[in-house]
Amino acid sequence: MRKRQASGTATTMDDGNLIRLIINLFAAGTETSSTTIVWFVLFMLHHPDVLAKIYKEIEDVVGRERAPSIRDRTKLNYLNACIMETQRLGSIVPFSLQHSCIKTTTVGGYTIPQGTVIMPILDFVLRFDKSWGDPHNFRPERFLDDSGNLKVFNEFVPFSLGRRVCLGKSMAKMELFLFLAGICQRFDIQPAVKGQLPPLKGVFGLAVTPEAYEVRFVEREM
Template sequence: MEKVLWIDIKCVFIFSCVFLLLSDYIRNKAPKNFPPGPWSLPFIGDLHHIENGRIHLQFSQFAEKYGKIFSLRILGSRIVVLDGYKLVKEVYLTHDDSLAGRPILPLFYDIVGDKGLVAATGYKWKQQRRFALSTLRNFGVGKKSLEPSISLECCILNEAVSNEQGRPFDPRSLLSNAVANVICVLVFGHRFEYSDNGFQSLLKNINEAVYLQGGFCAQLYNMFPRLMRQVPGPHQKIFTLWREVIDFVREKVNAHRVDYDPSNPRDYIDCFLGEMENLKGDTAAGFDVEDLCFCTLDLFGAGTETTSTTLYWGLLYMVKYSEIQAKVQEEIDRVVGGSRQLSLSDKENMPYTNAVIHEIQRIGNIIPMNVARATVEDIKIGKYSIPKGTIVTGNLTSVLFDESEWETPHRFNPGHFLDAEGQFRRRDAFLPFSLGKRVCLGEQLARMELFIIFSSLLQRFTFSSPAGVEPSLDFKLGATHAPQPYELCAVPR
């Protein structure tokens, strides 16, 4: 009897294994005429091919082996990767409408659903993006009217840096606070003091959550969401961190609803509340309180993390290359001087500084694998057929380091953005904000902040490594590509 029972258990086990393997094969079988890629294993896909923290560098290796259009099975499903500037540009512009979707990734979906500016698709996304662009423009984004807010924040940031009195310190939190405050004025109607511990903690939560979202456990969550929802691990902390940020945003939204005056909108939240009233009959447009919370979260979180990380790279490169820092300061002294507040209008007379900032963005490579898109219909890319609902990403690392576009792609070289006369020149392959209809919503704001904040810091201070410390360009890869934490000294000029 026991022998029969053991045989039955063994048969059930074998049948279950075969069934699961067949189910995985059928569910994840590559469609006909799909781009090639490495041999995937059942259940885990191509995770065994991926080095955690280096995937953006491995993409180029895969392209060398499988071609400029290749596929991987990660993020829970097959994705198509585009390699190189010419291909990314051609596909993103030729199939702009067809690539306007967003993939449904379990981890991201369990945090925000289909709400907000990043995750929304279709008609809802078009309405939300249209409204956000027009509202931010009305509050001065891309215009001179926003400059006083950025300049004020520069003065407060400079004072905070000065208070370090030349001692070694990590500038990350100060940079995050300064950039976040520019966003806060736009979306919340006010800024936060650098001494506000609650706000500092919130910014740290965003930074940590963004890092964890690029980790191994996050990838496992997207591949096995039902299992990972039940087990402990770093992925559970992602939800805790974002929950605190979302609660903060929701409190701000609720406070606005209490004292909202439709005749005098103060910020993005007030304008959204007005649009809720104007479009209350159009539920598909997504103008409701929950969408307001997540749209505000996208503007606040994404805008803070990317720009502050770029500035964090910028100061590190100035420490690493003191001769370039000195040339920037010479130009600032010549064009602006040491006493006048630097202005956005000075940019056209500061080609070298402008070139340095662009080179920081290029080599800093903040979003190395781009924000993934999804096809909203069947398309052809080259000779390959890409079904509706496929994740497609243009590898920005391959664009910003394309050896056919950049003279010295792997070296920090501001000359990439200077012509023979030393004047600033635009480069077609400079796409840190991506391109097409899903191009970064905050591009104009980021450009304003980067120039004014970076230049103001170098106008006031000379940055160097602490005594005996060799500056390191080591990075950490999460959802963004950031420097490893470092300290510097800021000496007043």
């Protein structure tokens, strides 16, 4: 930015845009990953059997003597399936970014004039009955085949898709895996009050977050 300004080159790289980019990086990266973790913990409260399976997988693959590393990611398929199911059902970014149609186009029998502002609804795809069968149920097994390997669905689009796919997709997937593998290895996740589960209810904002809730992290014996 400074070099372009010093040379007198016409550029949009200025202090105002730099500040906006930094804000976008923090907002898009921090908010979405932390919100996904909060949804994951809430789903584990409602599905302790799933958490037990995750811990068993970590115990078998990683053990308890060391923390999970990114090298373990390809071996912890059930955990990955649970993260993917959290992203699908949590659907924390229901709308993708706005785009403008560059030429008049016909899609599904509808004519979209040039210049029309388009906003894809990712939530509709992530919870479409014909794609998922039981879209409103938390069922990580949908992402595993009969051999326990991860399945790929074209309809799994939490990061959007195509040329405008989220730039932080790879980093977010690594962050979620490392945080959640570490949490599940070290802690059992329990309700703050035994027998009382917080609601699975989202609040729409910058991202769709669960209603505020309390939780107990009980350290496992290592």
